[in-house]
Amino acid sequence: MNKEKSESITVVKFGGSSVKSIGRIQHVGEIIQERCKSGPVLVVVSAMGDTTDYLIKLAKQCSESPDAREMDQLLAVGEQISITLLTMTLHSMGIAARSFTAAQVGIFTETVHNKARIVDVRADNLLKALADNDVIVVAGFQGVTENGDVTTLGRGGSDTTAVALAAAIKAISCDIYTDVDGIFTADPNIIQGAHLLNQISHEEVLEMARLGAQVIHPRAVELARQYEVPVRVRNTFKPDNVGTLITGGEHMEIYRAVSGVAIDKDQASVAIINVPDKPGIAGTIMQALADQNIVIDMIMQAFHPTMGKNSITFTVHQDDLAQTIAGLNKIKSELGASEVLSDPDIAKVSLIGAGLAGQPGVAAKVFSIFGQNNINIKMIATSEMKLTCVISQTDAKRAAQLIHDAFELKG
């Protein structure tokens, strides 16, 4: 293939809901037909709608705990179906196209099943195929090990495939087509005036995604940041809308103070009271929880100088709460702590903004708004581009709306 062609390749990715039925595959074909007028297109697709769930159901009928290698070999079938059906559809529209599984491309991963990370993408086959085709259709979500075993990339796998391929072939852009319009300042189902962002930095999306925005998987965003791939999130069902461009900070000379507001109601807080102020105590506690695969989110330690004792407070997922309390009660006397307390009635309300760190007035404004509106703050955590307040669940929606209004995030 000639160099010119290579430099104009566009990557587009369609998720499971976008290729749920033959009718929707036809619609995706029309989008691709339009896109390939401006140059060669590399398409990444997920499995059709609920194929993956159906295959998992079959597997569970054969074995209570299906082998991870066999499961990956089975699940890879889902994308193998969608890539071939989409390619046939493109053919019927007169578009020269060819499908590739991950093994056929050479998307090499580590030898870990169900959640493998990509270690190398060999794009030679793809570039060669693009010499004879307008469109190449690649199976998302899957990979292959050096010795030919099929792997899958875990949640958000197809997003990751798309960005990794875009990086490998130095694509001019990578569009993630999904079933929402793009990235919003807040959840439009909850916050009035929440509006679509035209542009956002990788870092801001990373902070948002973990809070449940779930428009694009954090792994894909991290990869996009690392390899400087410009990613656009847009709606399959409104192909004329441009969606949200996720791009490096260097393109965003003037940061917004606040880009978005997110709510997370799935956490609970746990406190260990009156722990002696000795080195290693926090480590002991965290190790005990890590041994049970419990992920800890916010963590803070308060020292009571008059008593020479500490309190350690942290948040865990509500599903892990009972196990966490039981685990801590076991080591309570060993630690010399007096009590283990928990609070399931918490919600995290977070402000996300790449410019947050440079604007100390933002935190002051938030605390002041909460005070004026009788919203009690239980915990506070800050990072470079996020300010999180833990408040009561009943206050969560009102608090998020107040912040959204105060920072004029409405459209």
Added chain:
Amino acid sequence: MNKEKSESITVVKFGGSSVKSIGRIQHVGEIIQERCKSGPVLVVVSAMGDTTDYLIKLAKQCSESPDAREMDQLLAVGEQISITLLTMTLHSMGIAARSFTAAQVGIFTETVHNKARIVDVRADNLLKALADNDVIVVAGFQGVTENGDVTTLGRGGSDTTAVALAAAIKAISCDIYTDVDGIFTADPNIIQGAHLLNQISHEEVLEMARLGAQVIHPRAVELARQYEVPVRVRNTFKPDNVGTLITGGEHMEIYRAVSGVAIDKDQASVAIINVPDKPGIAGTIMQALADQNIVIDMIMQAFHPTMGKNSITFTVHQDDLAQTIAGLNKIKSELGASEVLSDPDIAKVSLIGAGLAGQPGVAAKVFSIFGQNNINIKMIATSEMKLTCVISQTDAKRAAQLIHDAFELKG
């Protein structure tokens, strides 16, 4: 793997009806559990029941004439599902097992889609995997080209995979599990007294298979003959029955004169009358039909010395009859022939036996029986181990039964 192990490997193959449901896969698992008590087992499976039909239906919804490469890539999914589900089932029974697609094994074919022939089997991966496993489960029906494209082997593909693998690893035996008991002297649904053969030669099966016995595909039998693979056809649903052993002639010192009787009612005969006796005429006719992909079966030429003209008669499949007549009428005047006649009311009744050629009395006996019973013979063809009479369809069943009785084929 140690040499001893390699020399004791058994190959077993299960067709689509044997793995139609999770319940049947469970049953197949039990057969394999029993089989692997006597050594390592290599299993070849087809796609579950009607998976292939379902995938073809999906493809037709995407394109009126789906691309052959994409179709193969799609259809290969069927076996990828069955191998993983069977492997998971074996795991749940405590059997160490591992699944392989054709690409993972290295079943290399020519670059022809939908009906590729195997050119090479690299068994290293399989033998390596057998060092750590009791059972290896391989996808039938599929192959891979040197540059990684998926191919399918066409009809009878899984039988062919099983025999090719058995040859490659020098397996001690290759058992084709299917939904019938084995190979019969005649179709038991039509001929009274038809009984199961314990043993039959490759050559006899080849003659039978083409006549519609359809227990095992001729390609697999040819491969078995070429590589001296002992193949046994047996019933998945009666695993204690030993079925029919297909073996080389050298093991069969005393040939039966007649091993079986087959009926084929799907043919029609066509005659071109009064063709000038010039060289190349028959070639012109056959080429005209070959150009339309019409396969000719029996062919005979009668010369009328007084007229200096020939008549050429042959049989074609009934589905091709209209097209054959139209094609011949087009070239009739060019050939100088007077007429094209056809007869759709024919049936082929064939006697199959490895010892037929050495026993001229067999043909005489057949003609005499037909004469005594007022059965008119329209055409006769003979080969090393087959005698075929073309008669009227209404006589077919009676004729086959008469022969079956006369040669004492009843059980």
